[in-house]
Amino acid sequence: MQVMKWSVIALAVAAGTSQLAFASAQSESNGFVEDSSLNVLSRNLYFYRDFRNAGPDRNDDPQEWGQGFIATYESGFTQGTIGFGVDAIGLLGIKLDSGKGRAGSGLFPTGSDGRSQDDYSEAGGAVKLRLSNTVLKYGDQFTALPVLSTDDSRLLPEVAEGFLITSNEIEGLELHAGRFTAINAQAQTYHDSLGLKGADVLGGSYSFTDDLSASLYYSDVEDSFKKYYGNANYTFGISEGQSLNFDFNIYKTDYDKEYTSTGKSEDNTIWSLAAAYNFGAHTVTAAYQKSHGGYDGIGYDYGVDGGGTVWLANSVQRSDFNSEDEKSWQLRYDLDFADFGVPxxxxMARYISGSGAKTETTDNGKEWERDIQVGYTVQNGPAKDLNMRVRQATYRSGDGVYYGSPSIDEVRVILEYPLSIL
Structure with a gap:
């Protein structure tokens, strides 16, 4: 069996080498300055959350408004066999409206007096090397890996520190390997607010065809857990203007005994399957998600490895439906008005219902969430690419499924304008 296993691997490598990209990205480099880019994203965000019927221990309802600027500079690579470059990140958040009784939205750092800071900022940089179509980057960066993903759901994004190798030597195959030693939260300015000691990541994705792709990833987060992730995505073209897409995601997490409150090793497996039917301007999606195992009501856990590390169908605006042994389903509808003359x-509207969650008080905790979003992107003129979104969420749960907040109404108004300077 071992001989057969290595024979299959050898055949796969041989087949892959026949698809080696003839054009090397490094050989086509125009230079450090010539390929440089500088972009600034202006983000204006209003956030309101109403904790309804939450009890006397929670009287404040977060309601804050802020202006954020996310600047990213990416140099080109010097010419030669190995190219050298640098990247830089600059973040600035400004409070426009808040109050002592309205803080805690996650938009701003909060002082000892319970008030949000008037402003906060962060800056970081990274060096990078490129050989052929492989890039090694070390320093501060945003990451979008299913086992280590920086969150960008508030005014400013999380920032991770470490090194990451990204390789695209074979057409359709992208490989990643890296180690990260710090992640700074969205509303913090010091070095490592999430307490990450170290995380090793490894994996990649492969596009078999334009319609079929798969990915596998692994991470080992020091003193926390080991994660395994898999994804398969397939699109079936039915006819002109009609298609059916299937997306399967699965995590297997082995928790270290130092991490769990039980003092012993635990594990969780969570998976989701979504099917989306697109016909013209309409898309209807149905999804099912199931969590197996966990500890003290926690099934799939994340955060120390990045607040966006939850690539599951039912991870939505408020809840992730990821409690111990919880099962959930979703029905979603999307409408693109371009077909009606309004590009x-x-x-978007969706409804998610979960049940069977194990909590401290029950083995059948229930929760549901309804999300509605309307968005518009300006197509031309001076304000071209200005994006405006209004997001509303209604969340209800029983038996403290979600942080003891059983009834929440939430509104977010987001205006984003990307500016390309270089």
């Missing part, structure tokens, strides 16, 4: 205008 840039989009609408």
């Amino acid at each position: 840039g205008l989009k609408f």
Whole structure:
């Protein structure tokens, strides 16, 4: 069996080498300055959350408004066999409206007096090397890996520190390997607010065809857990203007005994399957998600490895439906108004229901969430690419499934304008 296993691997490598990209990205480099880019994303965000019927221990309802600027500079690579470059990140958040009784939205750092800071900022840089189509990057960076993903759901994004190798030597195959030693939260400015000691990541994705792709990833987060992730995505073209897409995601997490409150090793497996039917301007999606195992009501856990490390169908605006042994389903509808003569205008509505969650008080905790979003992107003129979104969420749960907050109404108004300077 071992001989057969290595024979299959050898055949796969041989087949892959026949698809080696003839054009090397490094050989086509125009230079450090010539390929440089500088972009600034202006983000204006209003956030309101109403904790309904939450009890006397929670009287404040977060309601804050802020202006954020996310600047990213990426140099080109010097010419030669090995190219050298640098990247830089600059973040600035400004409070426009808040109050002592309205803080805690996650938009700003909060002082000892319970008030949000007037402003906060962060800056970081990274060096990078490129050989052929492989890039090694070390320093501060945003990451979008299923086992280590920086969150960008508030005013400013999380920032990770470490090194990451990204290789695209074979057409359709992208490989990643890296180690990260710090992640700074969205509303913090010091070095490592999430307490990450170290995380090793490894994996990649492969596009078999334009319609079929798969990915496998692994991470080992020091004193926390080991994660295994898999994904398969397939799109079936039914006819002109009609298609059916299937997306399967699965995590297997082995928790270290130092991490769990039980003092012993635990594990969790969570998976989701989504099917989306697209016909013209309409897309209807149905999804099912199931969590197996966990500890003290926690099934799939994440955060120390990045607040966006939850690539599951039912991870939505408020809840992730990821409690111990929880099962959930979702029905979603999307409408693109471009077919009706209004390009840039989009609408989304979804409903998710979960049950069977194990909590401290029950073995059948229930929760549901309804999300509605309307968005518009300006298509031309001086304000071209200005994106405006209004997001509303209604969340209800029983038996403290979600942080003891059983009834929440939430509104977010987001205006984003990307500016390309270089």
